[in-house]
Amino acid sequence: MPCPPDAPAAPGADATVIDIDDPSDPRLDDFRDLNSVDRRPDLPSGRGLVIAEGVLVVQRMLASRFIPHALLGTQRRLGELAETLAAANRPDLPYYRVDADVMAEVVGFHLNRGVLAAARRPPVLDPAALLAKARTVAVLEGVNDHENLGSIFRNAAGLGVDAVLFGPGCADPLYRRAVRVSMGHVLLVPFGRAPDWPGGLTMLREHGFTLLAMTPGPGSVPLAEAMTGAAEARVAILVGAEGPGLTETAMRAADARVRIPMSRGTDSLNVATAAALAFYERVRVGS
Numbered sequence: 001m002p003c004p005p006d007a008p009a010a011p012g013a014d015a016t017v018i019d020i021d022d023p024s025d026p027r028l029d030d031f032r033d034l035n036s037v038d039r040r041p042d043l044p045s046g047r048g049l050v051i052a053e054g055v056l057v058v059q060r061m062l063a064s065r066f067i068p069h070a071l072l073g074t075q076r077r078l079g080e081l082a083e084t085l086a087a088a089n090r091p092d093l094p095y096y097r098v099d100a101d102v103m104a105e106v107v108g109f110h111l112n113r114g115v116l117a118a119a120r121r122p123p124v125l126d127p128a129a130l131l132a133k134a135r136t137v138a139v140l141e142g143v144n145d146h147e148n149l150g151s152i153f154r155n156a157a158g159l160g161v162d163a164v165l166f167g168p169g170c171a172d173p174l175y176r177r178a179v180r181v182s183m184g185h186v187l188l189v190p191f192g193r194a195p196d197w198p199g200g201l202t203m204l205r206e207h208g209f210t211l212l213a214m215t216p217g218p219g220s221v222p223l224a225e226a227m228t229g230a231a232e233a234r235v236a237i238l239v240g241a242e243g244p245g246l247t248e249t250a251m252r253a254a255d256a257r258v259r260i261p262m263s264r265g266t267d268s269l270n271v272a273t274a275a276a277l278a279f280y281e282r283v284r285v286g287s
Contacts, residue, residue, distance in 0.1 A: 014085035015071065015095040017078065023105035028096060030118040031072045034107045034176060041118070041178050048121050051176045052184060054113035060083045060184030066119040071095045072103065073115030081115065097157070100223050121174060127165055127192035127200070131207040134162035136211075136282055139211075141197070141250050142169035142241035143271060149173055150181025151272035152239075159187035159279035164191040167200065167250070169241065201236075201253040209236040213246050213254035214278060216268045220259035227258075227281045237278045242271045 018030065030041050030049055041047040052061040052068070055077055061068055062084055070198070071093065073081075076094060085093070095226050104110045131137065138161050143149055156164060164173075171178065171221055173186050176196055194200025204211060210233040227235075240246035250259055260269060260277055268274065 006213070014082060015086070015090060015093045017095045017097050019097045020208050021098070021102060023098075023102045027070075027094075028071055028072060028098075028106050031116050032106055032108075035109055040176070042174065044121070044172060044174075049175045050119045050121055050187070051110070052117040052119070052187070053115075053176060053180045055080050055115060057180060057187075058115055058117045061117050061187050062088045062090075063185040065122055066186075066187050067122075068093065068117040071097065071115065071117045072106070074098065074100060074103065077113075077115035085194055091256050098263040101260060116282065119132060125190055125192045127194060128203065128207075130163040130190050130192050131204065132208070136161050136279075137163045137165055137204070137209070137236045138279070139165045139167060139194075139201070139236050139238045140240075141167035141238065141246055142244070143239065144171045145242055145271075146175050146178040147181050148242060148270070148272045150186060152275050153178075153182035153186040153189050153191075155272060155276040156189050157182075159262055159276065160283050161189065161279055164189060164202075165200070165236070166191065166193045167197045167252035198249050200252045201238075201250070206238045207234070208258075209234045211238060211254040211260045212238045212278070213238040213251045214240070214255050214259075214274055215245055215251060215257050216259050216262065217245075217251075217257065222255035223258050223260050223278060223281050224285075226256050227278075227285045231285045237275065237282070237283060239275050239278075241270055272287045 001119050025075045034040055035116050041049045078097060106144060136154055173191060179186050210230045238246055238250060260274060
């Protein structure tokens with residue numbers, strides 16, 4: 001049976017459960033106004049937090065380098081997380097237990113997923129260190145839609161991509177929507193930023209990568225042909241923004257321009273779908 005509101009904390013090996021019934025309680029500030037344009041706690045310019053939403057995403061945060069410092073959720077989600085929290089052995093981790101109405105008032109909307117976790121942003125990973133351990137990387141230029149970005153990370157996790165490297169103009173991969181759409185995989189697939197652009201692509205070549213630029217434009221070769229030719233190589237798959245795609249500067253820096261054969265007058269696919277096909281083809285020819 002749940003403790004009464006504001007009952008003393010209940011410590012244990014899994015977490016410390018603290019019941020709160022006042023939505024203005026300052027202990028909940030890291031979860032406040034999640035849909036506010038200028039007050040969101042996950043803004044890099046503000047609190048700079050990473051917010052995991054839902055049981056599965058919280059579980060992946062607990063398994064990642066993003067170390068949560070607080071959870072907010074209902075009793076039902078606490079039960080669903082019990083095994084994960086016990087395995088994490090974080091008796092220092094507070095679980096602020098609230099009802100659905102209090103949670104909705106805090107976050108600014110009704111949260112069906114019923115649980116959130118907050119972590120501070122760790123240091124940015126060194127791109128050279130990422131490349132040293134990778135065989136397949138995704139390189140993004142101008143991918144500025146959070147849902148596309150999250151989908152690319154989910155696809156990368158499922159299809160064997162070792163790391164993601166960001167060029168200019170990309171959305172924040174740690175924005176709550178990107179984390180949610182990725183199903184938490186943005187917390188698990190390592191990513192870094194190119195030190196300059198397009199000069200950062202030279203770093204890929206110095207690490208022995210073959211650069212394949214995804215584009216439906218002229219001079220491109222079919223995806224299957226390009227991946228077969230690079231089956232034994234380390235490969236960097238370059239994808240650009242929805243609509244304009246990669247810049248000509250980025251494509252000139254690539255070893256080959258690669259297209260997905262299309263039919264019925266369609267010239268291209270959604271960027272996350274196109275990336276998934278490229279990742280799959282890489283796995284297929286390398287298996």
